[in-house]
Amino acid sequence: MQLQDNLLLLLPMLVPFIGAVLCIFCWRAIVIQKIIALLTQIGLTGCSIWLLQHVVQQGIATIQIGGWPAPFGITIIADLFSCLLLTAGALAGLAVIIYSFYDLDKPRIRFGYYPVVMIMQMGIGGTLLTGDLFNLYVWFEILLICAFVLITIGGTKQQLEGALKYVTINLIASGLLLVGIGTIYGMVGSLNMAQIAVQAQNLPHMQGLFVVASMFFIVSVGIKAAVFPLFFWLPASYHTPPIAISAIIAGLLTKVGLYVLVRLFTLIFKVEPGFTTDVLLVMAGLTMVVGVLGAASQNDYRKVLSFSIVSQIGYMLMGLAIFTPLAIAGSVYFIMHNMLVKTNLFLVGGAVAQEQGSFNFRYLGGVYKKRPLLAIIFFISAMSLAGIPPFSGFWGKFMLAKAGFESGFYTIAGISLGAGVITIIYLTKIWNQVFLKDKSKDIPVNLLHKQPFKKMLQLPMLLLLTVILALGIFAEPFIHLTMQAAEELLHSEIYINAVLKEN
């Protein structure tokens, strides 16, 4: 059983890692890299589902790296929350990998796209599964360097410009995160998150300091999660690389940041009415508003979606701030749904641009007539994002709004619904400009030599669409799971006992 337990929790990290190592070995052999990448990604998805199923049946699973007992070694732990996100992330990753077979240029593949993407998947797995604060930092850095590399790969001027902002702000975030972890260690002398949570209750004289330390995490992890007013790096950089890269970064990274916020603030720093709640609420509200307004004012497919990521982060943060079971469940559901939908929307944009050679609304049009399947994929994904029932986004929005009204947070609930209207505005803007409108007559010559449309591009999108539809129309099991996940999160003693059970 030991081996199986170990494998169960390790494979989500090891499978992509081994895949990446093999890919680096086959540095020049693109075809082999593609095969490895596909197999790895399928394997990862399988492992995630296996783990999810295990956790659903038998509760939280933990292992100790190196066999050292709990607070002393590094704990790897999977609860429902992390498993759900892991599975969603693996599915999104699978779609992007398949997509990249048909849309990514050869030079970028020759310079390590696949190994880096796979190491990023490993980083995501690690971030979601680790139970150790400093280990979390290490995984974050892996994600960071992978994002750096992916954003700059290809080295166009825009990519570099965007990357400069990305790099600067995220290096500051890393520094602050390290400082925050140091502060926590300096206070309680432990790095295991469960143990810190125990200590936090045992050291009443440090309650105030814990609040201060939590601010370090709000800012540093908030930067990674792209919360207002810390999100600037995101709209500056996410639209610069090719879609196969944008999609995977945009779909997954900020959500992982949000995962960490939820994890930390349910386990270590409890959100109690007062300063923390106020801060989170204000941030959530402003993030939503600024995000949707930003998205509504852009004229570029990818830029609209970049700002849209920001606004959606606000919803997820709102659930954390409200801090009731329903709200947390709403956040969890929202994160999951958003990973899939955002990835899919980016992929659609990529397919459109492959044929039309542009992301700028001015030069796009006529897709509705020409590519009906693509239009359907976009429309349903967009409606999901906008929270139109019975698609997936509705449930997230509904749970969050209901939780807000129930707990008396009327303003934020109202803002969340109001932001929904603007969400519809910018999505219909894309729909109008890219799909419905006829293509403009005066297109610059350099955009005219476009690639032929590859029908296979729609395969990964259909895959994601199926999941999105299932998430929305057969929502019951998923919502049930998120509710359970929220219960686990709010009763942190379950988590703590699972980690420290030997003692």
Added chain:
Amino acid sequence: MKTIILAAALRLFFPLFIFFSFYILIRGHNHPGGGFIGGLILVIPFIFHVLIHGAKETQEKLFLKRVYSLRRKEQESDLGYSIRNIGYRLRGLIPWYSRQDKDRVLVKQYVIEPLHIIPVGLSLSLIAGILPLFLGEAFLTGVWAKAALPLIGKIGTTLLFDIGVYILVSAVVLKITMEMSKS
């Protein structure tokens, strides 16, 4: 920075640094040192080489491996030639014993690319982690051999892990310096 003295000194220091770095790696478990510091020390002479000679020349001199065969004598039997050639090839493996024969032919040459060493380092560390799994232990558990080797001491997976770090760090730093110097 192409000074003769430095170049000469470097030739002297090369084996010294290599052995020293290995020493640091091995003693790391009980004294200050370890794979990371060792790896950094290992690349110092290489970096100096790059600084002095430039990346192109470093690659040529240190990382370009050539495989030679003997030129076939007239009317030599296949068997005789093969025996002679195998002997020559085997000798070629020993650096200071290889002969600069005039009648040799270049069979192939290849560059040892630090990039290819990177996955070697990664996989060594990974193997050190995975090995204990087969012994029923947790991932990355330190498993120790019963017997100890002279000079090195006890052998365990942690040492393997540290060697992985050592190789990887040196390969990465080497790659980075050479790329930066080339551009």
Added chain:
Amino acid sequence: MIFIIIAGLIIAFLAPLLHRLLGKFIAVPMVLLPLGMFAYFCTFISPVLAGQPVLQEHSWVPALGVNFQFLLDGLGLFFALLITSFGVLVMGYAGSYLKGDEQLGRFYLYLTLFMTAMIGVVISNNILGLLVFWELTSISSYLLISYKHKYEVARASALQALLITNGGGLCLMAGLILLGIAGDSYAITELVQLRPELLAHDFYLPVVLLIMLGAFTKSAQFPFHVWLPNAMAAPTPVSAYLHSATMVKAGVYLLARFTPMLGGTEVWNYTIMAVGATTAVVGAFLALQQLDLKAILAYTTISALGSLVTLIGIGSTFALEAMMVFLLAHALYKGALFMIAGTVDHATGTRDTTKLHLLGRRMPMLAAAAVLSSLSMAGIIPFFGFIGKELLYEGAFEAPSYAMPLTIGIVFSGIAFVAVAMRLGYGIFFRKSAHEATAIGHAPEPGLWLPPLLLGIAGLVFGLLPNLTVTPILNAAGVSIAGAEAGQLELALWHGFNPILLLTILTILLGIVAYVFTNVFTTWPVHLERLYNIGPGQLYYFFKRISARGAKGLTGSVQSGYLRYYVATIIITFIFLVIGAILQENLYAVITRDTWIKAFSEIRIYEYILLILMVPATIYVSQTNSRLIAITTMSLIGYAIALAYIFFGAPDLAATQFLIETLTAVLFVLVLHKLPTLRTIKTYRANLASITLSTVFGATMAYVMVMVRQFPLDSELKAYYGEASWLEAKGRNIVNVILVDFRAFDTLGEITVLAVAALGIFSLLNLYPEKGDQL
């Protein structure tokens, strides 16, 4: 009943496929679907009339209380029959109207989707289920309005309709959620029982207002009516179906549905009454001025919706019953008239009333339909429209309060109806004028005149024999809204001489006068332009423009592109949060004199070296304008830190720091000539600001450190590692043992970072567009 919904959805999504298979015969299955649904709903007539509503439940998302709970009572059944029967006619009509259109499959998809959603709305007992279908109607309406998506007008109108109805939908969502919280149930049947508790609940007012907003936007009540005339950009079958007969009545349905639960209070009655009456008058007034056939019809629809809403606002049993009758009457003639307008447009290519003349000769069947329905619209005996109008007048006349103004408003609307009906039924078909008869491209096929004719005949039959046909079901609907005392209605054409008859005659006379002076009304707008500029239609565009500009401005200033602003904002946020937390938690009080003394105590002489090295170096590195010196001083700082590590027992760290610092310097030197030369770019003021910010930032960090360090640290990790390092992990250098054993996983991650960094640097330096790689 769920299979009706499922069947509808499945057939909707099959429509494009069917179109490909069947070509123009796709209309056949699409007509059969609503016909089948109609037949299905007919089977419920007898139990419902017997006073036994049908309740079916299917769970969907029980975790959130959202289920398919279907209730078929009088009201629901009435609407279901209305929707399906009109569905039959419109589906057939659309087949002829859009014959040969290559996107006909999609059209049927949207239309069927809409019909299914609409049925869902009227039979849902779960308010959240209702919301789901409600939103679906908005979306399918959007898709239908933007059907002619080539045209900017269609896209803009569709967006406007979507925004207004969806905005209302979100209000409705909020209202329903609050209602669910207040009543702790989502079932309408249960909530109705809780009426007293709901009326007394704190949430009553917000719930009512929010639900009203949802209903008003959907039913195009003033000032949200602006989307409806623009929605006429949709193909005419859509206008006939959605924007006159069914969807816009969803708001009316909603208000009616909630009347027994939330109605009867002052805020309910007066708000609804005021909004409805205003809409009735404004709609009628605007209708008189239009020249476009569909616009005329759209505004009269608005006016009629206003009258319906007014009746709900009046709230008396009689008014509610009258509402149902008028609703049916209106649906009959308005649906027909829209189809007629569509056929005219189809045949002549224009909808401008000033260009349409003497159409009656060429299209006799259509003219017959037009006459029948416009007579009904004008409220002429013996059409059903007459009964509807009589009851409408009576309802307003006998209103418990404000009867006088309401009656005047309703009668005004009636006058406009007469005038408009004359223009439609007489003006364009028969009126002799100086113009030639308008040329007709091709005579309309039966599919284009039969449906309106059927509706017109239905109006006549229902008018002649109301009690044999529609009275029972109307009564049943009345019972669901107004309670058991309703349902006694006997419809008849003749009510004797009473004030209402007088009003009717007055209406007809004045209507004829208004018709004669049509020109006066239609040329008015020129003079009224200024007034319209502040009307809600202009207001919508004004807000849209302003908010677009505002959003752009805001985004431009937030996402300014200046990296230093970004960094400054982040750091300011950080400082603000940390200091805020310190103040909030009263932590400044914790720092005592002892803390400071401890901070100053026992510094050894050689440790001052650190400060002596570091302080000038730090200041120098931030001021220098020489790249080499900057690198050197930075290394100096690094070495000083390495020294500190040696002083405080961290030889491994010191060695690493030393090596890395040197290596970094080497890397810098390698690329130095490619790096920009240093110069001071900053202005004096910016400099001052950043010095201030930096100082505060540094001080904050230092302060937090002092605060944390005043408490003793009892590290269990340190203790454990100290004990286990040699005995269990077989290593004496604890730091190294941590790195390769206790926390080896971190190290694995760390070397992965290094590997990726090397890959990244490799690609950055070797792959860029100028290098010739085709990206």
Added chain:
Amino acid sequence: MDLIFTIAVGLLFAASLYMILHRHLFKLIVGLMVFGLASNLYVFAIGRLTREQSAIIPGDADVAFEPFADPVPQALILTAIVIGFGLQAFAIVLVKRLYQVSDSEDIDELKNTDKIDSTEK
């Protein structure tokens, strides 16, 4: 002895931020590096300081006896230094390439990707 570290940490953080806020590419990169140094030093200092006695178990003992330096922050910083090195090396190269491409060291001029109506395709 806390004082030295308090001053040093405050100073380093302040200087690094000052350099990052300066609009110059080169200063930015130096500032980021100093930021990394500062955070390492912070972590080191906040784990409490022990003079001279390093975290190495003497050859004649089985366990380490207090007082000895806390090995945990050391290990953390070691990891952080290495990771920081990787990231910073990448950043140096990025700045170098960016300077080559844009031919400007003024960061204020590098704001094309943020503009709403930029002319990119």
